Amino acid sequence: MSAAAYDLVIVGGGPAGLTAGLYAARAMLRAVLIEKGAVGGQVLLTDWVDNYPGFPEGISGFELIDKMAAQAARFGLATRLGAVTAMELGGPVKRLVLEDGGDITCRAVIIATGARPRQLGVPGEEEFTGRGVSYCATCDGPFYRGQEVAVVGGGNTAVEEAIFLTRFAAKVHVIHRRNELRATRILQEEAFANPKIAFVLDSRVQRVRGGAQGVEGVDIRHNDGTERFLPVTGVFMLIGTRPNNDMLPLAELGADAQGFIPTDGEMRTRLAGVMAAGDIRSKAVRQVVTAAGEGAVAVLAAEEYLHHSG
Amino acid sequence: MAGDKVLHVGDGDFDAQVLKSDLPVLLDFWAPWCGPCKAIGPVIEELAGEFDGKAVVAKMNVDDNPATPGKFGIRAIPTLIVFKGGKVVEQVTGAVGKAQMVAMLKKAL
Numbered sequence: 001m002s003a004a005a006y007d008l009v010i011v012g013g014g015p016a017g018l019t020a021g022l023y024a025a026r027a028m029l030r031a032v033l034i035e036k037g038a039v040g041g042q043v044l045l046t047d048w049v050d051n052y053p054g055f056p057e058g059i060s061g062f063e064l065i066d067k068m069a070a071q072a073a074r075f076g077l078a079t080r081l082g083a084v085t086a087m088e089l090g091g092p093v094k095r096l097v098l099e100d101g102g103d104i105t106c107r108a109v110i111i112a113t114g115a116r117p118r119q120l121g122v123p124g125e126e127e128f129t130g131r132g133v134s135y136c137a138t139c140d141g142p143f144y145r146g147q148e149v150a151v152v153g154g155g156n157t158a159v160e161e162a163i164f165l166t167r168f169a170a171k172v173h174v175i176h177r178r179n180e181l182r183a184t185r186i187l188q189e190e191a192f193a194n195p196k197i198a199f200v201l202d203s204r205v206q207r208v209r210g211g212a213q214g215v216e217g218v219d220i221r222h223n224d225g226t227e228r229f230l231p232v233t234g235v236f237m238l239i240g241t242r243p244n245n246d247m248l249p250l251a252e253l254g255a256d257a258q259g260f261i262p263t264d265g266e267m268r269t270r271l272a273g274v275m276a277a278g279d280i281r282s283k284a285v286r287q288v289v290t291a292a293g294e295g296a297v298a299v300l301a302a303e304e305y306l307h308h309s310g
Numbered sequence: 311m312a313g314d315k316v317l318h319v320g321d322g323d324f325d326a327q328v329l330k331s332d333l334p335v336l337l338d339f340w341a342p343w344c345g346p347c348k349a350i351g352p353v354i355e356e357l358a359g360e361f362d363g364k365a366v367v368a369k370m371n372v373d374d375n376p377a378t379p380g381k382f383g384i385r386a387i388p389t390l391i392v393f394k395g396g397k398v399v400e401q402v403t404g405a406v407g408k409a410q411m412v413a414m415l416k417k418a419l
Contacts, residue, residue, distance in 0.1 A: 037407040038353055044345035044405070062345035081353070083407055099409050130386040130403035139344045142373075143385040214385060234385070 004093045006030050006106035008302050011084050011096070012244075014041025015288045016278025017112035018068040019295030025075035027303055032104070033072075034096070036083035040065040041114045042241070042279065043288050047138040047164050052288050061138070064288070084247045089274050092309060107309065108273040108302040111248065111261060112295060115241035115279040115286070120152060124208030124215075125237070132215025133208055133235050137161035140234070144169045149234035150218055151175065152205055158238035159183035159191050165236065166196040173230060175200045175220065200230070208235055243280050256282040267298035273305050315358035317368040321377040328368065329396040334418035335366040336411065339389045341373045346405035347388040353408045357415070365415050394418045 010020045013035030024031035043049065046061040055064070086097040089109060096104045117135035119125060125133055134140040137151075141164060149169045151162040154176030160183070165172045174181075174191070179202045181188050191197050202223040209229070210216045217231040243259045253261050254270050260282035267275045277294035279286050319327045319337065328335045338354050340347035358367035372379045372387060382391065382398070392400035392414050400414040 037405050038346075038349035038351075040345065040349040040405075044349050046345075047343075060345070062348050065345075065349070081356075081408055083409060099407075130389060131383055132385055134386050136346065136386070139346060139388070140386045142341070142343065214383060 004105040004107045006032055006104065007306055008108045008110065008299070009034060009094070009096055009104055009106040010110045010112055012041065012112035012114055012278070012280070013039035013069070013079065014112060014114045014278060014291065015043060015065070015068060016114070016291040016295040016298075017041075017110070018065070018072050019292040020110050020112060020277060020299050021072040021077040021079070022068070022075060023296050023299035024302070025072055025077040027299065029303070029306070032078045032080055034080050034082060034084055034098075034104070036081075039069050039079070042116065045117070045136045045138060049288060086247055087249060089249060089252065089271050092273070094273065108305055109275070110295070110298045110302060111269070111274065111276040111280055112278045113244040113247070113280050115243050117237065118240045118242045120205060120237050120239060122205055122207055124210065128208050128210045128215050132210055132233060133237065135237055137164050137236050137238070141165050141168045144234045146170050147233045148173070148231065149236065150205075150230060150232045151236045151238055153238040153240070154178060154181040154183060155238070155240065156183045156187060159187045161236060161238055162197055163187070163191055163194060166194055169196065169234070172197050173200050173232065174198070175203055175205055175218070177204050177223070178202065205235070241279060241286070245280065266301040267294055268301050273302075273309065275301050315362050315367065316355055317366055319368045319370045321375040324370070324378050327366075328393050331366055331393070333364065333366050334399075334415065335368055335393045336415050337391050337393065338369045339372050339379055339384055339387050339391070340369055341371060341387055344387050350388055350405050353411065356408070357411055361415060364419060390414070392418045
């Protein structure tokens with residue numbers, strides 16, 4: 001009855017999208033996964049994933065994604081490369097506009113567009129991105145062999161990557177605006193025991209300074225009002241994420257103040273036939289394993305919707 | 311295979327293959343330990359096929375070839391640089407999408 005080309009379109013190819021793709025392909029839905037760049041998402045920024053069950057020794061972020069993509073491909077998941085630039089999600093036939101000007105119609109959508117590292121927003125940050133300012137310790141850590149670097153942030157990602165960076169850097173300064181870290185206990189203990197990690201707590205980075213050769217250091221303001229210059233050649237900004245939501249109709253989806261999308265427990269957004277899964281959801285916990293679980297739940301909700309609206 | 315069209319460049323042949331190339335060159339600085347670099351690998355291979363004869367699409371492993379990335383101040387990967395007539399005309403860091411790579415190359419044609 002409907003003129004839609006697909007039953008289901010999954011937007012985004014990280015752990016949520018790939019798991020949704022696996023479930024959709026196994027359920028033999030007419031489904032396609034659209035990814036703007038290359039599959040993977042933020043887990044690619046992680047060197048090692050130690051808390052995804054089934055891998056007792058841990059697994060690299062890339063290898064985990066590679067396996068997820070291969071598993072979805074085994075069941076015949078169709079994928080398409082290209083960025084989605086706009087979505088019309090209101091009616092029974094949804095329309096997604098692609099960057100090449102083409103469009104795709106479907107009856108249900110799973111939004112799994114994820115999030116990306118947040119910028120600190122201080123002077124010098126943009127100017128020196130790629131020349132000392134980094135958002136990916138795994139990618140860029142090896143450029144800092146024997147050098148002193150700073151990590152900005154106090155959560156799991158910041159502390160985990162600070163520990164990772166000690167493989168290369170002579171010293172890693174963890175700069176955090178509160179007087180205690182937010183990271184989980186086991187990570188904190190590992191970091192405190194590492195002689196290459198120094199903590200600069202109760203402090204904020206005010207500016208990234210550098211010259212023709214790249215970053216030379218950061219201006220720090222301590223919460224007691226004192227200031228100092230910390231000479232480092234690299235600054236890793238690991239202060240959380242912001243949603244990849246440029247292509248989403250935020251008002252219709254009822255996005256929260258940060259731009260994440262609320263859903264119910266079945267991953268249904270407030271628009272019929274539109275689910276969201278993974279880091280794009282408005283929620284507290286952002287882990288690979290929760291993203292994967294949400295991708296599965298979203299497909300089951302999509303199937304139910306398709307069944308009842310068919 | 312489109313993958314066969316990607317040129318692998320090292321410090322030794324960078325001048326000859328990239329700076330002295332008659333065609334514009336998109337050079338992808340990568341390393342085996344960089345997840346995003348590996349993730350954009352297939353896109354680079356697609357580009358090499360699509361731009362065959364019009365531009366050179368090349369990769370350089372920064373682990374094996376430290377001199378060239380050092381010369382260009384590269385401290386983050388993946389970094390993509392488009393060279394034309396021996397000069398840098400476009401440069402971007404991070405796993406950007408295919409459309410952005412195509413746009414960078416088209417500007418240099």
